[in-house]
Amino acid sequence: xPLLPAFGPTSWxxxxxxxxxxxxxxxxxxxxxxxxxxxxGPLLATSLVSxxxxxxxxxxxxxxxxxxxxxxxxGLYFTPAVGALVAGLWWAIxxxxxxxxxxxxxxxxxxxxxxxGHLAALSPAELRSTTYxxxxxxxxxxxxxxxxxxxxxTDLVAAAHSLRVLLVTVTIPFALQFWGVSGLDTLxxxxxxxxxxxxxxxxxxxxxxxxxxxxxxxANPWFMGALVVTMAVTLSGITLSAIPxxxxxxxxxxxxxxxxxxxxxxxVHTAPRWLASVAFASFFMMGLCAxxxxxxxxxxxxxxxxxxxxxxxxxxxxxxxxxxxLQLGVPVVTAFQVCRLVAVLVLAEPVYxxxxxxx
Numbered sequence: 513x514p515l516l517p518a519f520g521p522t523s524w525x526x527x528x529x530x531x532x533x534x535x536x537x538x539x540x541x542x543x544x545x546x547x548x549x550x551x552x553g554p555l556l557a558t559s560l561v562s563x564x565x566x567x568x569x570x571x572x573x574x575x576x577x578x579x580x581x582x583x584x585x586x587g588l589y590f591t592p593a594v595g596a597l598v599a600g601l602w603w604a605i606x607x608x609x610x611x612x613x614x615x616x617x618x619x620x621x622x623x624x625x626x627x628x629g630h631l632a633a634l635s636p637a638e639l640r641s642t643t644y645x646x647x648x649x650x651x652x653x654x655x656x657x658x659x660x661x662x663x664x665x666t667d668l669v670a671a672a673h674s675l676r677v678l679l680v681t682v683t684i685p686f687a688l689q690f691w692g693v694s695g696l697d698t699l700x701x702x703x704x705x706x707x708x709x710x711x712x713x714x715x716x717x718x719x720x721x722x723x724x725x726x727x728x729x730x731a732n733p734w735f736m737g738a739l740v741v742t743m744a745v746t747l748s749g750i751t752l753s754a755i756p757x758x759x760x761x762x763x764x765x766x767x768x769x770x771x772x773x774x775x776x777x778x779x780v781h782t783a784p785r786w787l788a789s790v791a792f793a794s795f796f797m798m799g800l801c802a803x804x805x806x807x808x809x810x811x812x813x814x815x816x817x818x819x820x821x822x823x824x825x826x827x828x829x830x831x832x833x834x835x836x837x838l839q840l841g842v843p844v845v846t847a848f849q850v851c852r853l854v855a856v857l858v859l860a861e862p863v864y865x866x867x868x869x870x871x
Contacts, residue, residue: 526569533557533568534769538761547685548837550764551830555681558772563780568773575770576722579735579829581763584718585755586832587742589843595747598847604812608823608848609855611804612649613863615825616856619793620647623672626789631665638663644864646672646790649825650856654731658861671782672790674774679794680826681771685834693817694838710752717741731857735829739850764833771830797825814844822848 534554541549562568590598624643631639645659652673659669688694721741725733745752780787805819812819818841821831828849835845 523569526567527571527574530558530568530570530769530773531765533561534765534772538765538768547689548764548834550761551768551833552682552685554765554768555678555772558769559678559775560772562773562775563777565777568769570766570770570773574766576734578763578766578770579732580718580722580738581755581759582767582829582833583722583735583738584714584742585760585763586836586842586846587718587739588746588751588754589846590743590746592747592749594843595743598843601812601844601847604808604819605848605851607808609852611801611823612825612852612856613859615797615800616648616650616860617644617863617867618647619649619797620644622793623647623789627786630785631783634665638665640868641864642668644867645669645860648856648860649852650860651731651827651853652677654857655860662861662864667782668786670774671779671787674771674779675787675790676794676797676825677827677830678771678775679791680798680824681830681834683795683798684821684824684826684831685838688817688820688834688838688840691817693815693840705754706756707753711755714742714745714752717745731853732828736850739846760836767829767833794825801825814841817841818844819848821845828853 534557537553537557538550539553541553546552558568620643623646624639627643628639631642634642641659641662641664645655645662645664646669648655650673652670655673656666656670660666718738718741722734722737725737725740730736801823802816802820805821805823806816808814808819808823809816817838818835821835821840822845824831828846831849832842832846834840835842
């Protein structure tokens with residue numbers, strides 16, 4: 513079995529042209545001084561042309577490499593002092609997990625009630641599973657796989673998660689820029705210089721971690737494997753190397769592309785009423801999370817922007833990248849998002865069975 517997928521001339525051309533488009537969009541956003549330009553520019557440009565029917569393509573090994581780089585970069589923030597700080601916030605992280613589960617339950621129940629008449633083709637069981645897993649605040653691919661086991665309509669589940677992550681990824685950085693918060697982070701990596709030998713050693717260790725996670729069948733193996741290994745190394749007091757900024761920018765670009773190519777013309781025509789309700793609920797949940805983050809900030813003494821990112825209903829990589837670029841409490845945001853992701857993946861299906869066992 514080949515390690516890399518086979519590509520025909522058309523596929524290679526699509527990948528290259530998509531990357532060139534993404535690079536041009538990123539450079540434009542840098543010039544316009546938008547927040548998170550290396551991810552938001554490619555994301556918006558790729559999603560726009562994809563929706564218009566232009567053939568775009570994301571190469572999976574590039575996306576995996578981007579997640580590998582970002583996971584490694586985030587792990588460098590977890591120095592022993594930062595680790596002690598994050599460990600002391602276990603109760604706040606637990607509240608964040610409970611909040612995410614309740615938010616997902618409420619979102620799913622609202623979708624079910626709203627669309628019971630519009631999705632008449634679905635049986636009651638299919639409607640329950642579709643709306644429940646579409647509302648869960650978890651990863652799109654993981655929630656779609658679990659939903660498929662429960663007989664849900666997976667295209668609606670995937671569409672809901674993709675649209676929610678897109679809206680959160682674009683809205684929150686611009687809201688933070690309008691708020692004027694950035695550069696507040698005193699939690700910086702233990703080493704800011706690039707050390708070639710240390711970088712090579714770090715790459716080898718994190719690659720082994722990613723491949724192990726992939727072999728074990730874990731979610732987001734390239735991100736989680738690199739993050740866990742780098743955290744372990746950094747928490748032990750060892751500082752190998754910083755991540756070169758151009759490499760971090762390239763990683764953000766390919767992650768933005770991998771999100772943008774999901775938005776095809778078929779995506780838009782899947783169920784307009786469904787997508788409209790998901791968009792409305794996504795903005796509403798962002799508002800609720802802002803209030804919840806503010807409450808947690810009063811209890812913990814951390815900046816509200818940090819806890820807004822930590823509890824936002826977006827993807828872990830996207831929210832962590834936002835925290836990294838704007839310097840808004842990277843370890844805290846990463847810890848909140850990682851723990852929530854793991855908890856939702858573990859609990860979503862058991863909670864569904866418990867919630868609808870009688871039905």
